[in-house]
Amino acid sequence: NAGVTQTPKFQVLKTGQSMTLQCAQDMNHNSMYWYRQDPGMGLRLIYYSASEGTTDKGEVPNGYNVSRLNKREFSLRLESAAPSQTSVYFCASSVATVTDSGNTIYFGEGSWLTVV
Amino acid sequence: AQSVAQPEDQVNVAEGNPLTVKCTYSVSGNPYLFWYVQYPNRGLQFLLKYITGDNLVKGSYGFEAEFNKSQTSFHLKKPSALVSDSALYFCAVRGGDTDKLIFGTGTRLQVFP
Numbered sequence: 001n002a003g004v005t006q007t008p009k010f011q012v013l014k015t016g017q018s019m020t021l022q023c024a025q026d027m028n029h030n031s032m033y034w035y036r037q038d039p040g041m042g043l044r045l046i047y048y049s050a051s052e053g054t055t056d057k058g059e060v061p062n063g064y065n066v067s068r069l070n071k072r073e074f075s076l077r078l079e080s081a082a083p084s085q086t087s088v089y090f091c092a093s094s095v096a097t098v099t100d101s102g103n104t105i106y107f108g109e110g111s112w113l114t115v116v
Numbered sequence: 117a118q119s120v121a122q123p124e125d126q127v128n129v130a131e132g133n134p135l136t137v138k139c140t141y142s143v144s145g146n147p148y149l150f151w152y153v154q155y156p157n158r159g160l161q162f163l164l165k166y167i168t169g170d171n172l173v174k175g176s177y178g179f180e181a182e183f184n185k186s187q188t189s190f191h192l193k194k195p196s197a198l199v200s201d202s203a204l205y206f207c208a209v210r211g212g213d214t215d216k217l218i219f220g221t222g223t224r225l226q227v228f229p
Binding site: 035040042043044045048058059090104106107108109110 | 159160162206208218
């Protein structure tokens with residue numbers, strides 16, 4: 001039972017390089033999310049997708065783009081990586097719709113990204 | 117705007133003693149409140165949630181949390197701490213009109229033998 005799977009787990013980038021973090025869920029969830037975790041900052045929402053074909057900005061969207069490729073997959077792209085984007089990135093998903101906010105969010109295992 | 121505060125960066129407790137990890141929130145409309153735990157180099161694991169009904173919510177691994185509307189709090193508790201409970205704990209809130217789940221900054225729980 002895979003749940004939420006994200007790749008790669010570790011990545012080192014040079015400043016200015018681009019990369020895409022991939023995420024897939026096998027729980028038939030409607031909503032998917034990308035968070036970043038930084039020491040002392042908790043988790044901050046980058047982008048989310050309430051359903052296939054829609055995406056919305058979260059708290060810290062600058063420097064990122066997302067694609068909801070289909071119901072299963074939600075990718076996060078860094079077009080020109082900066083050292084400030086060094087972080088741990090988590091993909092998550094939930095059944096939730098706006099009218100059912102009590103649904104639980106389930107997380108992937110994280111992607112450790114270092115930009116040098 | 118919704119927000120969550122976890123006032124303690126770290127909580128230290130002796131094994132066998134009760135533990136409390138504090139959380140307060142601000143949200144418009146009815147709150148949906150969650151606790152997650154994170155072990156080193158792992159993702160977040162769901163512990164428990166409050167949606168409606170009984171103010172005392174029971175969750176995984178013997179944890180429980182008490183919803184207090186007047187104090188806008190949702191403190192995590194456990195009657196008897198274990199060394200294996202040592203981890204990073206996050207409180208989160210979602211307002212009634214959004215899919216966004218907003219997290220606190222986390223509290224590191226250290227249980228000493």
